[in-house]
Amino acid sequence: MNPKTTALRAGLRRGGIELRSTFTNGQDLWNYFFPTVVLLVAVFFMRGATVPGTDFSLGARTLPSALGMGLLFGGLLGLAQHLVVDREDGTLLRAKAIPNGMLGYLVGKLVLVSSVSMIGLAIQLTPGMFFLDGLRLGDPSAWLTLAWAVPLGLVATLPLGAMLGSLIENPRNMGLVVLPVMGLIAVSGIFYPISGLPGWLQGAAQVFPLYWLGLGMRSALLPADLAAVEIGGSWRHLEMVAVLGAWAVLGLVLAPVLMRRMARRESGSRVAARREQAMQRVG
Template identity: 65%
Template structure:
């Protein structure tokens, strides 16, 4: 248990550090400001076929999108950056260092994602009307958040283990943004062509958005969803499927990544980074 305890401490220290660093604080605030401004701009529009504010309908989906992006993008970014600066090599050189490192990253990314969620949630409740959480909503949130993290964090680690250059992050971010665009976060997915609806439902972003909407929106809004239902069973099943895939792939890819790490590999990446700066 010692590596796990060390990882928990490491993650907590890194979370506290993000709260004292201006750059990290801005990384919390800027996305929240941007997304809340988008929701505010949409609040005078209505969901097609209803009198309900489109902004109010969009905000819970934004919460789900934030959790997905935290698990997928933040985790992969952390791994790529830590490979380049040698952090992973140092962790590999310490007994049980990789277990401690990965535990710390889970704590860090999970904590950062929850902080970002609260930063969006608290002002968002005052920004739009119509959001409420009943007992059933709280119970849904209790199972949805853990499943969301398990469905996205291992996938983010698996993706991050495939790249060793921060310049390749576009290969990660662009597909994620594409999946968000077709996942019904900012506009009901039922307004898309049938084939695009099917494609959007493949990715966890859609199901996280749907789950969050079921928590915060009245049941009458389920009428604009596919099947006119919140589909909790399907949400759990699809997210669990992504969780299994991530938990299978992540250990394999992370072991391969750790095996390839060496002093010469880190030095080569450092030389490439210095050559880019010198140009």
């Protein structure tokens, strides 16, 4: 068999093995479920409030938006985190020492991170169905929208995660990424519509993927007439595809370059140096 095909299959299996192990690990399960519980509690208490200008539940609006945020967390931060940690502990160097190992590694990581993102989405959506009114989960067109919007969201965010993961060498610097993402959440209409914000801020938010990820999830799960309270009074699918597509192209062009550069620089002594550093942090 062609070595690349072999590596691709090995990578798929690798993703499967890591997926199984992450969902049997207490610490990981806690990391997946704790934010979900926090979100659901928040949404639960918001269910009585209404979206301004409508009598629609604010809680029911927030849940889909938060699912969009989950895609950004999973795809971008999730992958970046994996890359940074795997580089520090030598996983990546091992992949480099194996024929086509980097290909297998990357495929495995993409399988793992996108599966975790989608499973996370299901975990958050399912309980919400029971106490939130107005989500159109029975409508096939909702699932149709999810079927293209979720993959598009992942294609836009995963390469960005790969880029950041390649650039950050010290796991402690992950905070540098998390902080701006928090700021972005505030202006991207996740927990509250942004129509009240100044125009320039609205404009700035719409440059980034997060706003569009939230909008996409809302367009799938909320009734059509709620589009009226969005910017421009529509779900703006065309603009959404354009912006997320642009981020995807940017990421897919730059990520391989940065990842190759990162991989080229890996060696046993670099891993040893990081181990030394990490030991000092602990000790």
